[in-house]
Amino acid sequence: MVKVGVAGYGVIGQRLADGVARQKDMELVGVADVAPTLPVRALAEKGMPYKLFTAVPEKRNLLDDVGIPVSGTLEELVQEVDIMLDATNAGVGAKNKEIYQKYNTKAVFQGGEKNNVADVFFHGYANYEKGIGADYLKLTSCNTTGLIRAIDAIDRAVGVVKTAITIIRRVADPGDYHRGLTNALQVAEAPNHQALDLMTIMPHVDATGILIHTPVTHGHIITPVVTTKKKMHKEELLEIFKAHPRIRVVRLADGFLGNASLFKYARDLGHPRGDMYEIAVWEETIVNSGDDIMFAINIPQEAVVIPENMDAIRAALKMQTSRDEGVAKTNEYLGMKARG
Amino acid sequence: MVKVGVAGYGVIGQRLADGVARQKDMELVGVADVAPTLPVRALAEKGMPYKLFTAVPEKRNLLDDVGIPVSGTLEELVQEVDIMLDATNAGVGAKNKEIYQKYNTKAVFQGGEKNNVADVFFHGYANYEKGIGADYLKLTSCNTTGLIRAIDAIDRAVGVVKTAITIIRRVADPGDYHRGLTNALQVAEAPNHQALDLMTIMPHVDATGILIHTPVTHGHIITPVVTTKKKMHKEELLEIFKAHPRIRVVRLADGFLGNASLFKYARDLGHPRGDMYEIAVWEETIVNSGDDIMFAINIPQEAVVIPENMDAIRAALKMQTSRDEGVAKTNEYLGMKARG
Amino acid sequence: MVKVGVAGYGVIGQRLADGVARQKDMELVGVADVAPTLPVRALAEKGMPYKLFTAVPEKRNLLDDVGIPVSGTLEELVQEVDIMLDATNAGVGAKNKEIYQKYNTKAVFQGGEKNNVADVFFHGYANYEKGIGADYLKLTSCNTTGLIRAIDAIDRAVGVVKTAITIIRRVADPGDYHRGLTNALQVAEAPNHQALDLMTIMPHVDATGILIHTPVTHGHIITPVVTTKKKMHKEELLEIFKAHPRIRVVRLADGFLGNASLFKYARDLGHPRGDMYEIAVWEETIVNSGDDIMFAINIPQEAVVIPENMDAIRAALKMQTSRDEGVAKTNEYLGMKARG
Amino acid sequence: MVKVGVAGYGVIGQRLADGVARQKDMELVGVADVAPTLPVRALAEKGMPYKLFTAVPEKRNLLDDVGIPVSGTLEELVQEVDIMLDATNAGVGAKNKEIYQKYNTKAVFQGGEKNNVADVFFHGYANYEKGIGADYLKLTSCNTTGLIRAIDAIDRAVGVVKTAITIIRRVADPGDYHRGLTNALQVAEAPNHQALDLMTIMPHVDATGILIHTPVTHGHIITPVVTTKKKMHKEELLEIFKAHPRIRVVRLADGFLGNASLFKYARDLGHPRGDMYEIAVWEETIVNSGDDIMFAINIPQEAVVIPENMDAIRAALKMQTSRDEGVAKTNEYLGMKARG
Incomplete structure (x- = not known):
């Protein structure tokens, strides 16, 4: 012990x-x-x-x-x-x-x-x-931790060359009265620190990106565009993510409509504090952009x-x-x- | 059983x-x-x-x-x-x-x-x-249930003649994507149904009020102005509320800054789903208006x-x-x- | 000049x-x-x-x-x-x-x-x-200025004894990134300064109240409960307010559903900056509470x-x-x- | 005429x-x-x-x-x-x-x-x-119109091969009480219709993307990752955008902190209804991702x-x-x- x-x-x-x-x-x-x-x-x-x-x-x-x-x-x-x-x-x-x-x-x-x-x-x-x-x-940090789970999984499968990420950041935690944003999206200087941090952990990947703060409290959403060494299709990506214990693949069709659905679901699961350790990836967001692949991740910032x-x-x-x-x-x- | x-x-x-x-x-x-x-x-x-x-x-x-x-x-x-x-x-x-x-x-x-x-x-x-x-x-309903806890407690102590209530209503539950309100306060026709419902349960009380929907998901806040048979002072009200197992008296000074603090606190307490059964009353909001008394209540709408x-x-x-x-x-x- | x-x-x-x-x-x-x-x-x-x-x-x-x-x-x-x-x-x-x-x-x-x-x-x-x-x-201040317009008008008509007000405050102006509140209602210590300020201007009135901050940017809403020397009915109040050049009586039935409708309407009117100088009172919110009268006011905080x-x-x-x-x-x- | x-x-x-x-x-x-x-x-x-x-x-x-x-x-x-x-x-x-x-x-x-x-x-x-x-x-539509202004300008300069876009969408217009979203980001099925529409207008470009609804009322933000025929650097992109009468280059350093700043600025300019016809691009968001280029655009949805x-x-x-x-x-x- x-x-x-x-x-x-x-x-x-x-x-x-x-x-x-x-x-x-x-x-x-x-x-x-x-x-x-x-x-x-x-x-x-x-x-x-x-x-x-x-x-x-x-x-x-x-x-x-x-x-x-x-x-x-x-x-x-x-x-x-x-x-x-x-x-x-x-x-x-x-x-x-x-x-x-x-x-x-x-x-x-x-x-x-x-x-x-x-x-x-x-x-x-x-x-x-x-x-x-x-x-x-x-x-x-929370965003980088969750993002790396996904990028590392792809990297180990087919190799990641570069990624351009958009982070749609929740601006404050539930119950936080000291920070806040009201009816505004706030733009941060690019590249965001999460991309730089990712490169510290995965120095062979070229990462950059833009971060936008949004007035919500539950879960960042990240949409990375990933350039891989070998083109990856949706079904392959799903297989990799479904095999990862810290990634949960969810579907809009099942009622997971956004970040708030995941928080609700963790509460419904009876998780202490309504927390979720896994990041989530929405199945219906996975698309190829030429040979690159793009998807949307949910980062439960309090527990990830x-x-x-x-x-x-x-x-x-x-x-x-x-x-x-x-x-x-x-x-x-x-x-x-x-x-x- | x-x-x-x-x-x-x-x-x-x-x-x-x-x-x-x-x-x-x-x-x-x-x-x-x-x-x-x-x-x-x-x-x-x-x-x-x-x-x-x-x-x-x-x-x-x-x-x-x-x-x-x-x-x-x-x-x-x-x-x-x-x-x-x-x-x-x-x-x-x-x-x-x-x-x-x-x-x-x-x-x-x-x-x-x-x-x-x-x-x-x-x-x-x-x-x-x-x-x-x-x-x-x-x-x-949730608002009326919580409100009546407070009004009934006062009524049993000194008798309630009438109450004029303002309900500041959360517009949707966490994870609800079907209802919503964005950067707007929505006004409802007065009197609100909660006042009418209160009178069905407590027919000797004259109740009316205005309801405003607000773009938040955790906890309605109600500010009743209560006319009692005998003037009630803050300390007496606190005593009554503190003796009530379903009312929690909280203080801004202790960090309970609003409805989101109570949701956070219930999560921190380890309550299943982050729920709270008690309504809360903020000690620092209790004021006399002439012989009437006024205070702010939090209604945890999911569990109350x-x-x-x-x-x-x-x-x-x-x-x-x-x-x-x-x-x-x-x-x-x-x-x-x-x-x- | x-x-x-x-x-x-x-x-x-x-x-x-x-x-x-x-x-x-x-x-x-x-x-x-x-x-x-x-x-x-x-x-x-x-x-x-x-x-x-x-x-x-x-x-x-x-x-x-x-x-x-x-x-x-x-x-x-x-x-x-x-x-x-x-x-x-x-x-x-x-x-x-x-x-x-x-x-x-x-x-x-x-x-x-x-x-x-x-x-x-x-x-x-x-x-x-x-x-x-x-x-x-x-x-x-903006809230007090608007509130006094209404209370003074009633006072000159029938005399005001006291008022207990709930202020549902917008937390930041449009475009303000320095203050904010996200998915939370914040409670302020009572009595609010607006009630105290009202008494400085109208010392014969006993005023108190509770203020709640809400995450919106357009227009405070105030719901005063007013005790008058002589009971005032809805029609009389409407007459007084309609005769006041700085008070606009609006109706939910006409599409004025909340504070955001008034901002929208001012923009549609072609007012510079989308500003409105008048406070608004919603006709359908006027109710008597015993001999008192209660209503909801919109305060366009930027221009009032x-x-x-x-x-x-x-x-x-x-x-x-x-x-x-x-x-x-x-x-x-x-x-x-x-x-x- | x-x-x-x-x-x-x-x-x-x-x-x-x-x-x-x-x-x-x-x-x-x-x-x-x-x-x-x-x-x-x-x-x-x-x-x-x-x-x-x-x-x-x-x-x-x-x-x-x-x-x-x-x-x-x-x-x-x-x-x-x-x-x-x-x-x-x-x-x-x-x-x-x-x-x-x-x-x-x-x-x-x-x-x-x-x-x-x-x-x-x-x-x-x-x-x-x-x-x-x-x-x-x-x-x-509004998003596509604004997006195409930027993509077309790049295309005419160096040729656009493909683009992967993230749309951070405002969920309702100011004063809209019929749609709304409260403390939630809502994910839409990919690819979004704006990418498909872009390809209808610009059939030689391969476009896809993800759209996320956010609880704000002023201005969508889009972050396209653009693959060009010839690598484009920040300074060249700035030159092209500054020469475009319908694109306004703004800087965080000058106080344009997000979408709400642009709405505020249009009001301060005295534009009727507080409208802005131009899309805006934040100078500090322009970054290269390998040979691709990425930036953040503001779309004033009411007037664009x-x-x-x-x-x-x-x-x-x-x-x-x-x-x-x-x-x-x-x-x-x-x-x-x-x-x-």
Whole structure:
């Protein structure tokens, strides 16, 4: 049983904790945060299924004052664990790294941190090997993680030369009042960082693209145009995607009309928090553009990176030393399997 | 163990089934629907925790063709149960009633049906007694159910003379692509039906109001101005609401910034589907207007009527013959308790 | 011809300039701003119908560099005019006041400034007399301005005792990317400032209320519950509102389905910028709550304060020394008239 | 002076009428519609700048009853004009065609009609020649019209082989309460009809693509990936687009942050109805994907087709018998010119 801690108990941190708790070969020692945010209040209302550590000891009174039990400090948590998953706000992870280094504790950072915080920029399916034994890993962001699942699967089948992607981004998470967009599509400077990040993980692919923010809260949609070494037809692509445990092929004809259908379906499935780990591809969107192929992916932004974070723990702690074994364990414990 | 069936496995029907399954003194015999909608597909993907009956036998092939197991017909289900919860689309319930009558099976209809489908227009807290032993009950709609919880609580404390309510209505449920509103507030003719419905349940109260549709999916907000027999101050109102197991008092200062915060919080609590049964009242919105009192309520439209439906079963089947005992059992099994 | 300058050429400043330009007894000397914002770029593309002055001389190069002609500095503009309309961002007006005072130039500030920037908190219809000859006036904000038009009209007819208002607020203006709200209703602490501001202008009225932000860009909707000295019926209220040049009575039955219909209609009318100066009241929303009366108002937030600003100039410069004459001139030049 | 009539006075019909009224070599005889919709009411409130004809004589009372002056019937209008612009709801145009044929009146149909209603599927810039002297023309829809402007410009410069387009579609027009989408992105079956339509106009180009509906009202955004015969770099593309009178190159750095900025800017420019005829291309979105080029276009859906409709009149009535002369006249009268 490897011991894991989580720093930052927000949208991602909560889900990382839940994900670790589902791995039968990992023990979640606790989570760290600063203030009685809604997730921390919910943790208390649930009866503290996870121990909470204060990330800023001098602000511990914020938690004490509202009667939320505190089990110690982040620094104490770091000493108890083999690896930390850091899901704090961008920039905080770099500071926390000093604590991790002080105690020789490995750590996995999230997409918001700068690349130089880590030794390896990691994706479970695309470069598991690079993470094996690494001390500091950084995961790709939600869009990039999901996109690479698809591009890597195609690449392993027929080789990917280049891709031009349009990202139709949800602008805020459900319940987020700090960011927002009202009746507007916001254009970002191209190329988007997801294309650049993809090239860091898959340097042999030429990637670029445009990102547009849209006023919705559930799921980015990405429409990559992919140039392959050998022309790929719709049926072949479907076969590859259906065989992938982290890709769900859905059909408009079955009622999956858009990103909100997938969120609804995850709730109807009874998934905790209404989360979905898989990206989805709409069967009816797959088309050839000459010898290129194009399709639409749904990225469930709140939960999509959880499996790859579990993979990162497995690689860093050498729990499994091959990609296939590593991702298979994660998939097993998170209940993901090929549906093809 | 009373036996219960559910007709219509949509937004409300799914939650009714889940609610019945949580009542230790009830047995959910099965649910009925017609087509392989997303909820029905999710039921199958979960391994059929509930038996499915076809509501339209001649369309059974719709389910068979996609491999969803069918346990019989609605008519068969009706014969096996003591009471049906009918959550079909508006108008279908009236037709289904013929089947219920044929087998002398009691039934509870939802807010969308016309009042004359039922003998009693029912609300667990406001008129439980009227439902005792009744054959056909109709529940109030989501807004009215939640609103009456608050108005009834005030009424029992100091007496309510009249109320003028503004309903700020979410226009569609999450995942609903058939209704929608984009960058617009839509005004409805006054008085709204919720005020009229409230008067049917609480005939001694003079109610009226205006309803505005807004482009959001999580939770109606209602701002009633209530004229009481005896002036009520904020602290008294808070005390009453905190003592009510189906009302949750929340604070802006704690991070509950709007309707989306409550949906998020329910997800963070790990509630199935991210549902919340309680209405919420924001502490910082309670103000006196002269001798009247005004406040803002959140109505979680997908789940709010579930407890009162359980109450209706209890009343109709005389499982508990007093309001206090009836609602207490529902509250116990659904995990709702006073937080005051 | 009185001479007028405008400081701040944003959403309000542009419309103030247009409004002044339409007053046959006023001369718009120019507008002041700092940077080549979209409104300033549009002014240039239109061929500079208004002269532009730089508000921050040391940043004049921002304008020069993109070839936008600058006619001088704000300080020079202030010396050329009889009165300044200050529509700068909140807080800047207080600083600008030093310049206005230096040259004994009167000024009108907008709702975002603190009350103490001015000698008089002004509303054209409700307290014109207080503004006569005043040096520094502050206008009410958009919601309050529109609301007072309605409440003042009722007050003059039968006397208003108190009002409890629900404000359903649009969260951002069209084209605003800096504020936003996505799939959420945001609750504000009660009482809202609009109720408090109303009492500053109409101290004999007891006002309170709740404000909810909604993710739309066109027009706030307010639903006041008004307690009058003498009960008022729908037909009487309609008569009063139809006789008011700044109130437009509309009907759902005619196709005015919500706030977006009014914006559309203003565009269809060919109004510059698609603006509407009148508030609207939906006929079908007027209901009695006991002896109180309730209705729904639309507030076109971008343009509603323009008429009252023109009134403020008239009062401050004693162009008309009675309310009726003052507002009549504004109405005439802006094309507003009773439709009753 | 050629004589023009407009059938259907809705979103497009109003703008067609305004467009014709601005052509110095055309006379707008009148517009036809059925009911007192908001546009028709606005026409009346403006004092009937255009004569109104009833499209359904037996329903003329709908207009008479509310005092809107009617100048005759659609059939009478058709006899008075050289050409009709038909902007009625999809399917009505096909019926109206019988009237047009009866009186040998030419007609231009809009994108919603089926292709077989017309002899020529027309685009002013891409195939003006085909429309010369034609009796019945059909215009491309808003997205296709704007998209073809860009693709045709590239094609004439270096030759276009294929294009894979992502259309991020606004789901409803401002003020539209009949369609809507709330917190959801809706995926359409690929390839989208715009790609197919493009190939009808430009048969030598291989086009496909995916369309996603988004909950906004102002301006579609399209991100085409274009494979050219000769690689094109950003600077060349900018030069071509800047030289095109119907394409506006804008920059994020100048404050054009998305589709809502362009609508705002058109309002700030004082354009009637806040309309913009030009498509816009964001300079910072232009990127090469290998030898392909990709960029983001804004399509102002309400007004974009107006210029090409004017072109269609010119071609059909042989007012100008070359593309360059035809589009130049339209551009002159509508105030569009190259900004390069």
